[in-house]
Amino acid sequence: MAFSLFGNNKEQKEDAMPVKQNVVMVPVSAIMPNRFQPRQVFDERRITELAETIKEHGLLQPIVLREYEPEHYEIIAGERRFRAVNELKWDTVPAIIQKLSDDETASLALIENLQREGLSPIEEAQAYQALMKLNQLTQAQLAGEVGKSQSFIANKLRLLKLSQPVQDAMMAHEISERHGRALLAVTDKQQAKLLKRIMSDHLTVKDAERLIQRMKVKTKKKPTTRSVSGDTRVAVNTIRQSIKMVTDAGLPIEAEEQNESDRYRIIIDIMKKEKE
Structure with a gap:
């Protein structure tokens, strides 16, 4: 997922020599999380497991930062590692410092997280929406940049039309993306009613779709009655x-x-x- 959309980066030559990146030690207290972090839910158990791995084997991959003020840094990539070393009470952490604008920082944070597992469908949709806004892209342009089809991007973005309770349930992995897609067919009020049923009765997607179909039949306006032979x-x-x-x-x-x-x-x- 290689982006070339950030300001002057469009002018970079493909055959340009890579810049050597130096690893430096940065005080943990001088680092803040990325304001544009798309991942809203962090599994604390997994963070603790990562901390134990780092404690035993060390931090094998430096975090990536940018200096937004003198001696004040913002995370570009590696927030889980940052949380883990915080848990270990480290004073400093190995890092690579890059010079980036706000838009570049936001875009790279979004891309870095989209490449990793664990994002909920809603977080993924929000990340695509943010990338489009930051870089003034159409769905087709974004699809080309991230190596997806336009229909894939469109289907993800449609999830953001769901009511907030349904989005929250998907964010917490309490219902699946397929459940969410099925619920797009009904109103927000109906979504709330169906969401409770899906979660309380542990309904499969097919069960939910049958319920939705019956609900749509009940609410459909009855046509003019014709005589029955x-x-x-x-x-x-x-x-x-x-x-x-x-x-x-x-x-x-x-x-x-x-x-x-x-x-x-x-x-x-x-x-x-x-x-x-």
Whole structure:
């Protein structure tokens, strides 16, 4: 995911010699987290595990900083490592200092995190949105820069249209991205109701999609009723009687009827019995 979009960096030649980067020791107290960090949730257990690894083997990869004021530094890459050495109470940490603008710092922080695992779908979508805004990119341009399809970027950005409670649940990995995509089909009020059901009953994506479909059928405006032919009426009554027979036999069934302009639709869900 190589970016060449940051200000004068567009003018750099591809065959330019790489600049040697010196590692220096920087006081931990002089370092602040990146203001543009896309990762909003850090797993404290994993930070502690990383701290134990660093304690045993040392910090194998320096963190990357920029000096935004004399002797004051901001993290560009390596916030998890910074948190780990803080936990170890280190006084100094090995670092590489780079000269970058605010926009460059923000973009590199976003890219560095997008290359790592663990970002929630919402954090990933927010990172793509921020990159587009910082670098004045269209979805197609961003897709080309990060090596993704435009539809991939568009689908990620659509997640930001979800209601805040749903986004929060995805951020905490309490529901999946596929759950979120399914919930895009209903209103914010309906999302809140369905979210509670999904989480309390541990519904699969398919279960959630069935619930959403039934909810949409119930809320759909009924069309003008047309007369039903005798044959159709017989067929509908036969199905109703069959549903009643199965229900009377003790098998739970949910049925939705819809009288449309050119057809009569009956949706039947046969519910699985819970184990006693």
